[in-house]
Amino acid sequence: MxxxxxxxxxxxxxxxxxxxxxxxxxxxxxxxxxxxxxxxxxxxxxxxxxxxxxxxxxxxxxxxxxxxxxxxxxxxxxxxxxxxxxxxxxxxxxxxxxxxxxxxxxxxxxxxxxxxxxxxxxxxxxxxxxxxxxxxxxxxxxxxxxxxxxxxxxxxxxxxxxxxxxxxxxxxxxxxxxxxxxxxxxxxxxxxxxxxxxxxxxxxxxxxxxxxxxxxxxxxxxxxxxxxxxxxxxxxxxxxxxxxxxxxxxHVRVDYKLSPNVLLARAGLIDVAEDGSVLGWRAYLQSSGVSGQLYARDEKDCPAARDALQPLIDQGLISDVLTYEDVREQFHGTGTFAFMVEAAPNYGIGSDCAGELVTPAGSDDYRYAVSTHGHLPFRxxxxxxxxxxxxxxxxxxxxxxxxxxxxxxxxxxxxxxxxxxxxxxxxxxxxxxxxxxxxxx
Missing domain, CATH: 3.40.720.10 (Alkaline Phosphatase, subunit A)
Structure with missing residues (x-):
């Protein structure tokens, strides 16, 4: 020994x-x-x-x-x-x-x-x-x-x-x-x-x-x-x-912070205070850096959350959407999320629920800094x-x-x-x- x-x-x-x-x-x-x-x-x-x-x-x-x-x-x-x-x-x-x-x-x-x-x-x-x-x-x-x-x-x-x-x-x-x-x-x-x-x-x-x-x-x-x-x-x-x-x-390079929760808030799925803090939520995307995990208090809200995020998929700002089953079967992941999203190259996922949808990357949070991780394991x-x-x-x-x-x-x-x-x-x-x-x- x-x-x-x-x-x-x-x-x-x-x-x-x-x-x-x-x-x-x-x-x-x-x-x-x-x-x-x-x-x-x-x-x-x-x-x-x-x-x-x-x-x-x-x-x-x-x-x-x-x-x-x-x-x-x-x-x-x-x-x-x-x-x-x-x-x-x-x-x-x-x-x-x-x-x-x-x-x-x-x-x-x-x-x-x-x-x-x-x-x-x-x-x-x-x-x-x-x-x-x-x-x-x-x-x-x-x-x-x-x-x-x-x-x-x-x-x-x-x-x-x-x-x-x-x-x-x-x-x-x-x-x-x-x-x-x-x-x-x-x-x-x-x-x-x-x-x-x-x-x-x-x-x-x-x-x-x-x-x-x-x-x-x-x-x-x-x-x-x-x-x-x-x-x-x-x-x-x-x-x-x-x-x-x-x-x-x-790590991967990040030039922009993408804030999908802004769209969830606009769809009425997140209740946001005047200062931007969260008062309550039915669906919320937790930032994982380059990726994010969509949580829903009730699975009946998942279709509305997916619909709210669809413009980001259509515009190519989200490159991948993986169901919980996809994450489990392909990557042996864990969690109680409904699905995960992967940001397009050079984008990080932010936590903001109010304000602009896309802003320059910053250094106030590692998840959407100028370099970050959380990405798919082959990237x-x-x-x-x-x-x-x-x-x-x-x-x-x-x-x-x-x-x-x-x-x-x-x-x-x-x-x-x-x-x-x-x-x-x-x-x-x-x-x-x-x-x-x-x-x-």
Missing amino acids: HNLFVMSVDALFTDNLADVRHLPGFAEILGRAAIYEDVYCVYPTLTYVCHASIMSGFWPERHGVPHNQILDPATQDRAWYWDYTSLHVPTVFDWAHLAKLTTASVGWPVTAGAGSIDHNVPEVWVADPALFASPASLGPALDEVYRHGCSPSGWELYEAHRGLLDNNRTPALDEFDTACNVDLIERYRPNVLFTHQATLDHARHAHGVLAPEVQEALRLHDGWLQQCIAALKRAGTYDDTVFVIPGDHG GDKPPFIVAGPGVVPGRYAGARLIDEAPTMMSLAGIPFNAALLDGEDLAAAGSRAVSLPNDW
Whole structure:
């Protein structure tokens, strides 16, 4: 049995490997790694949906996380799927816990309150704008959300390093997580440690898919990786550690924000206040970035909602409409929506229920920023899955899916699990779906 260290880099593309292969931290891992390129994602390609599949080995239809954010039109979906109880399936943490291994997580999505994580500092933040408007209100509010989500030892780590935090803003959040990781590794030497970093994703959202700021973000991630590697070496566990660096999704360029809820409101399906907030609704399209999920309180309102959106389909502003059954059968998706829509290229789906139907993309919300995701899994750039350490056969491979990552990492680390229960498969096993590629990059 070996230790397992997983560092997810949000929005890392396979094409970025050419950018990071000469950076010290990534080079140390990539030089001895099995690199699975262009991993097939889930739908919608959102961080929390992806990370639920990465840590469990299940499609969304089974793990139960449909989106980053919990549907609540009145607050524009302020709360996220932070809590571990959102999951309907076991994860790597549960299998490791059953094997009496020491488990840890720092900043990993959908882990707040997880009983199977011994040392847990979950990804949570203060979502109410009234509370993060000033330091006086933000501090106590942050304490409250972390106290709810952390394990006792995780709370101690939070208290030791919370001075680095600026709510959910990056790179401060990743600096906080890295400080917690280093402290945790040296203090507890966990058998399993998962951590998630998001500065790269923020750089793309704020500046563009391939903006110069992306390269600076990659250098920051390399520095944080170096710090974790150094901590593992000081702890004496480096040589017996399986390293995993997954990306989670791609990004696509967005020039315009499309607000379908404006048409639903005009059709009388959403009741909108003078300030544009939602007072009530019969049908509402929750933005998933490039896609959107149409919810109806009563299925009898679905035809009216579809009719209201038909002009967007006729004009080519919506490229695809998928029924719930389509999403389930084709992409193993989950949720209680009636149907999903996919925006045309260069469009993101907005949440506005009043105002103009089409406006320039902005940076006030990741879902319709100048670069975003949530798109169909065959669109845009794809993430890599990087594995190095004991038992790993270096090389380049194709054919991986996000759901294959959990069984692969558990198999390599020697964590017992019920392979027949999972949707994914061990990519390192003989006869797996992985296909070798020429090792010429």
